Amino acid sequence: xxxxxxxxxxxxxxxxQPVAFWCNPISGHNTLYWYRQNLGQGPELLIRYENEEAVDxxxxxxxxxxxxxxxxxxxxxxxQPAELGDSAVYLxxxxxxxxxxxxxxxxxxxxxxx
Amino acid sequence: xxQVKQNSPSLSVQEGRISILNxxxxxxxxxxxxxxxxxxxxxxxFLISISSIKDKNEDGRFTVFLNKSAxxxxxxxVPSQPGDSAVYFxxxxxSNNAGNMLTFGGGTRLMxxx
Numbered sequence: 001x002x003x004x005x006x007x008x009x010x011x012x013x014x015x016x017q018p019v020a021f022w023c024n025p026i027s028g029h030n031t032l033y034w035y036r037q038n039l040g041q042g043p044e045l046l047i048r049y050e051n052e053e054a055v056d057x058x059x060x061x062x063x064x065x066x067x068x069x070x071x072x073x074x075x076x077x078x079x080q081p082a083e084l085g086d087s088a089v090y091l092x093x094x095x096x097x098x099x100x101x102x103x104x105x106x107x108x109x110x111x112x113x114x
Numbered sequence: 115x116x117q118v119k120q121n122s123p124s125l126s127v128q129e130g131r132i133s134i135l136n137x138x139x140x141x142x143x144x145x146x147x148x149x150x151x152x153x154x155x156x157x158x159x160f161l162i163s164i165s166s167i168k169d170k171n172e173d174g175r176f177t178v179f180l181n182k183s184a185x186x187x188x189x190x191x192v193p194s195q196p197g198d199s200a201v202y203f204x205x206x207x208x209s210n211n212a213g214n215m216l217t218f219g220g221g222t223r224l225m226x227x228x
Binding site for chain 1: 146
């Protein structure tokens with residue numbers, strides 16, 4: 001079974017530029033999460049989708065971040081414009097409620113804003 | 115306010131000895147706990163979990179202990195192997211919450227020396 005796929009793996013951009021990250025969850029997983037992980041810290045939730053509906057986006061900085069999950073499968077997270085403080089690893093995870101509480105993570109996208 | 119804390123940022127252990135990683139939580143509503151392991155350039159992978167109705171769960175070399183009164187859990191790895199060198203995150207959730215929301219600690223870097 002294929003795991004969670006993310007692209008790109010690495011991205012370097014200048015501040016004020018836009019950037020987008022893509023995630024393909026495990027097939028059949030209806031819940032999708034985007035996390036941000038700063039250096040030396042644990043993952044922090046940005047947004048959670050149940051199918052195509054964003055049901056928890058309280059931690060998403062809405063002035064510059066946006067996300068979508070069309071058709072309830074793939075998802076895209078966008079930052080526009082990027083700031084120096086956005087440098088982090090952006091992780092996507094998916095889960096299926098009846099299978100337990102575990103979330104399955106992709107490899108992440110390491111973003112460096114210069 | 116950090117609801118899940120891992121107070122030791124790093125731990126060094128000799129191969130074959132026991133590794134003990136600790137985690138404390140403050141939210142008494144948490145009743146399910148998980149440990150994740152993360153290698154560099156990879157996403158976190160699920161390792162072991164425990165429900166608050168138990169005080170111990172064992173899976174091969176890995177055992178998680180839960181002390182509800184102290185709001186403390188620990189992960190024991192016996193015997194430790196060099197391949198166990200990674201960052202370990204504990205996470206907590208409420209079993210009645212929608213969407214498997216996880217709160218992560220900051221991680222402990224384990225180094226197992228040959």
